[in-house]
Amino acid sequence: MSGSPDRRRRRIPVVAILSAVLLAFVAICALAQEIIAPKALEQDIYLGVVGGGVEGHLFGTDQLGRDILQLSLAGARSALAGPLVVALGSMLIGFLLGTYAGYRGGVVDMLAGRYADLLLALPAVLLAIVVAGLVGRGYWVTVAVLIVLFSPSDVRLVRGAVIEQTPRPYIESARVLGIRPSRIMFRHIAPNIVPIVVANLLLNVAFALVALSSLSYLGLGVPPGAPDWGRQLADGRQLLGDNPLAAVVPGVLIILTATAVNLLGDWLSDLLDRRVVAR
């Protein structure tokens, strides 16, 4: 976008590299939770809350005497797993429904449009709070709720991209050749909208991370006691005087992770945009 797009295209920006490194670290923590943070849930009621710097507890402990560092590292799992499933699930719905609605139009298109209107008329986080609070309190129930709430905007995105592809000559020729509509949709159109879908996926992950940790913060996501950054923040709110790190560490982790995902997503969509334009 700046004056020298050629130089910038070849060089990967520093922020993107930093983001990737941070996310790799979070991903490793999420995958190897048992190895990296084996004592995350070990309680020590007699110890109770201690501040940072105590021997064996770099960042201190929480009400239950759990080590903040280990707990925060263990929280990486619910910070990545849920948002990834939300983004993938909502993208799958968006991809199937959006492609069909965009290519075939008709009743499906109309219904998908109204469904999106309905859900987008309310703030997603607010709806998630209401639905997750009343339907059930569990991590994966909340994830499922978020998939339903996130999908309308993905449906719209894919639908728009498909409608843009449909009048192009390659689709018309495919039609003239008598190729089945399902094959046109998913073998001919789909590869051309994949860049948009992929870039949007990352932005959805960041949004889902914020939404899920918001719900956990309100006590609606993960069960009590589970390692989760949102939950830790809620617990740490009472400890700001005794051990502020109990809230600061998970808070900084949420902010950094969400920012890294967004920065990477922005960079990726810029890159893909430029490629589409270049073609």
Added chain:
Amino acid sequence: MKGLVAGPVPAFVLRRAGATVLLLLALSLLVFGLLYLAPGDVARNLLGTRNVTPEALAEIRARYHLDEPFLQQYWRWLTHAVTGDFGTSIRTGRPIGPLMLEKTGITAATAGLAFLLSVLVGIPAGIVTAVRRGRWLDRVLVTASVVGVSAPGFAIGLLLLYVFALGLGWFPIYGTGEGFLDGLWHLALPAIALALGLGAFVVKLTRAAVIRELDQDYVTFARGRGLSEAATLRVVLRNAAIPIVTSLGLMVAYLFGGTVLIEVTFALPGLGALMEESVLFKDVPVVQALTLAVALVVSVTAFLVDLSYLLIDPRVRARTVRR
């Protein structure tokens, strides 16, 4: 006078108003249905862990009309809601209308302050980044705005509380304060926490709008004719203002989502905190009323934004009327 009533613009306004009402009706049905289907027995919840006789349970069900068929319940609720009567809160036993009204002040003040802050800081910052596109200031501000958009308000809020209230002691930790100035002082941190995400969004929006205008041919022409940069910028800003102003209206929806978490974080007794308590207690009538109220505010704002488009931009007016 007649032209005002019968022209194509009023027809568009009417059509748009009708669509808004339909959308609200559908939303109210959705909200009511969702809560109707929610697991957990409200009547049992209400009686707590006490030993419950079937008679007492039936009595409670009858009092809150929980024993009627779904559509009858919905219709009763909707007709009452239209007149401002949302029933009584199960948790507090108080009528919901006055309950909501007394909590509106704090939420409106916090949200209003946040809105003002994000606009007053976000728009100038957005203009600066657009004009200095590609320079270091632009890159720093754009990266900062990504942080602002990504960071959840409650995490920011807790960090602010820790640094500025507990650490430096510049702001009070909890409470709402008395009087205007004291109230402002108490609401400053919550408003900043809420404004950060919003302001970052305004920066992005303003930057995109101004850059779009700066790339237009008329800017090249104005510069070629020897117009000063300031004079050129004035024309650019006037054109960029249209998408910015109309998008600001849509940010109301965002504010309502964020206010729940901010009020919980700062222990402010506003509508958001009421929503949280009611959801956790399964105080269904209050949740229904609040959700419907938010839906009303958001869709009426969207409607007004559409109308303001018509007022601000003659090109849109012409297009709409021709259709």
